[in-house]
Every structure is written in C-alpha cells, then in structure tokens.
Amino acid sequence: MRTHFDEVAPGVHRFADSLVNIYVINDGGALTVVDAGLPALYPAFEQALASIGGQVDAIRTVLITHGHPDHMGMAQRLQAESGATVWIHELDQVLLAEPRRTMKHSKSERSFVPYLLRRPRAAAVPLHLARAGGFRESAVGTPSLFRGGETLDVPGSPLVLATPGHTRGSASFCFPSFGVVATGDALVTADAMTGSSGPRIVSRAFTHDSARALASLDVFAGLDVAIGLPGHGEPIMTGVAEAASSARSAGPS
Numbered sequence: 001m002r003t004h005f006d007e008v009a010p011g012v013h014r015f016a017d018s019l020v021n022i023y024v025i026n027d028g029g030a031l032t033v034v035d036a037g038l039p040a041l042y043p044a045f046e047q048a049l050a051s052i053g054g055q056v057d058a059i060r061t062v063l064i065t066h067g068h069p070d071h072m073g074m075a076q077r078l079q080a081e082s083g084a085t086v087w088i089h090e091l092d093q094v095l096l097a098e099p100r101r102t103m104k105h106s107k108s109e110r111s112f113v114p115y116l117l118r119r120p121r122a123a124a125v126p127l128h129l130a131r132a133g134g135f136r137e138s139a140v141g142t143p144s145l146f147r148g149g150e151t152l153d154v155p156g157s158p159l160v161l162a163t164p165g166h167t168r169g170s171a172s173f174c175f176p177s178f179g180v181v182a183t184g185d186a187l188v189t190a191d192a193m194t195g196s197s198g199p200r201i202v203s204r205a206f207t208h209d210s211a212r213a214l215a216s217l218d219v220f221a222g223l224d225v226a227i228g229l230p231g232h233g234e235p236i237m238t239g240v241a242e243a244a245s246s247a248r249s250a251g252p253s
Contacts, residue, residue: 001040001132005048008225008235009040012180015048017041018129019192023182023229025175026054027155032061033084034182034232038073039133045074056081063152064088064143065184065231066170067095068206069102076138087152089162089169090145099137106167109204115193122193128237131187146171158182161220165213166202174225181240182229187247189250190233195234199243200250210252220244 003017014066015022015037022045023034032053037045046056059082064072067088075086075096088096095102116124129135139188146152148162148171158173174181193203201213220228220240228243229238236243 001044003041003044003048003183005051008229009180010177012175012178012229013052015041015045015236018130019125019232021229021231024049024054025156025178026052029058030155031059032063032158033059033078033157034063034229035065035071035072035184036062036075036078038129039077039137041132042074042077058082059084061152062086063154063158063173063182064092064096065172065182065186066167067092067099067102067106068185069099069137069168071184071231072099072140073132073134074095074135076140079140085154086143086147087154088141088143089153089171090147091164092167092169093143093145095117095161096140096143099139100135106208108206108208109210112193112205115203115205119193119195121195125192150160163216163219165209165211165216166207168208170213170216172219174223179225179237180229181220181223181225183220183231183240185231186213186237187220187228187244188230188232189236189243191253192232194253196253198250199236199247201247201252202232203253207252213253214248217244217248228250
C-alpha cells in the first residue's frame with residue numbers, strides 16, 4: 001500500500017495513502033495524532049514516525065474528527081501500544097464503540113449506487129476500505145469525550161470546533177500556536193466518489209446531513225488561519241475561510 005509522509009508546517013506532518021490523511025502534531029516531542037486512518041496502515045505509519053525521530057510511544061493523544069472507518073481504524077492499536085487517550089465527540093461515541101455497525105448508527109443521505117453508475121471507478125473506495133481492514137476494526141474502550149467549544153489539555157492545545165453534518169458528531173480541531181486547523185471531513189479538497197477536487201463537503205454517499213454540513217462551514221468563516229488539514233485531499237494553504245466559502249458555493253454532490 002503506497003503512502004507518503006511530509007511536513008505541512010513546522011511541527012505538523014501529514015501521513016496519507018491514496019484515500020485518507022492522518023496528521024501528526026509535534027509539541028516538544030509529545031505527539032497528538034488527528035484521525036487514525038485504516039488498520040493496514042499501521043506498519044507504514046510507525047515507519048513514518050521513525051523517519052522524524054518519533055516513536056508510537058510518544059503519542060499522547062488521538063483525536064478522531066468523526067466516527068467513520070477510514071478515520072478511526074488504528075485508534076485501538078495506537079491506544080494499546082502508546083497508552084494514548086482517544087478523543088471523540090459524544091454524539092459519535094457509539095461509532096467508536098461499534099465500528100462495524102457504522103451504517104446503522106450514521107446512515108448516509110444517498111446510496112452508493114447512483115455514484116457507481118455515473119462513475120464506475122468509484123467502486124475503488126469501498127474496495128480500498130475492505131482491503132485495508134475498514135470493516136474489521138476493533139472498538140475503543142472508554143474514550144474521552146468532547147462537545148465542541150472547549151480547548152483540550154493535550155499536546156498542541158487544540159480548540160474543538162463542532163462541525164456536524166458529515167456525521168452527527170463531526171468535529172474539527174484548531175491548533176492556534178501551529179497556525180493550522182484540522183477540518184476532518186467537514187471540509188475536504190478531494191472526493192473519491194465523484195472524482196472532484198477543490199474545497200467541498202463530502203458526497204452524500206458518505207454524508208449524514210448535507211444541509212447541516214454546509215451550514216457548519218460557517219464555523220471556518222471567522223478563522224484567520226491559512227492552513228487547513230482536510231481528511232481527504234491536499235492541504236489548504238491559502239486560507240481556510242476562503243476555502244470554506246468555495247465549498248459552500250460548490251454545494252452538495
């Protein structure tokens with residue numbers, strides 16, 4: 001499985017495969033990981049940390065932006081290997097507790113079928129999830145919960161932004177001292193189901209409530225932060241507020 005690892009900003013690294021991004025915030029050697037990818041990525045992720053002199057046991061915190069398989073797949077293993085605290089919004093806690101029943105607890109607005117008919121290559125998305133263990137994930141016991149609006153006392157001191165819509169408990173994390181905001185799937189720059197790129201919300205095949213997801217983009221409008229760290233696609237380097245405006249104009253897909 002091909003992956004890459006690069007520095008987005010001082011102290012901020014992105015680890016990615018062909019589908020999803022994971023971010024590492026290095027706060028004086030103590031690491032916060034934003035999202036936990038897919039289970040099969042663990043060996044490559046461990047090697048990526050070693051390339052910057054880091055180790056899994058330096059991870060203090062795993063922040064989950066939302067409870068979808070491609071964002072929480074390594075969470076249980078990272079917790080077990082490092083003793084890290086795993087955080088998730090209280091409304092998505094059930095998805096972390098029952099990761100193999102995601103569709104029951106967070107039903108999407110539309111079926112995959114129309115997307116597959118229009119773009120057969122979109123079938124690569126569920127296939128990738130299956131091959132990388134996305135439907136065989138382990139539950140995380142006793143996660144820590146947030147609601148939104150609080151600053152967490154963890155490395156990087158992120159401010160939690162509630163950005164519901166993609167799931168009920170979707171959240172983003174602003175790291176003011178690093179000048180970045182991890183937007184999860186509330187604001188992305190690529191959608192593998194439609195083949196679209198540029199700022200947008202995720203297609204309705206994976207979104208619980210697209211109207212609410214569009215409304216949540218207002219959270220980013222007041223942020224004076226240049227760099228956005230989306231769950232899918234390339235980082236936003238020219239202003240998160242402007243990207244959110246573009247995503248609202250693009251609308252749902």
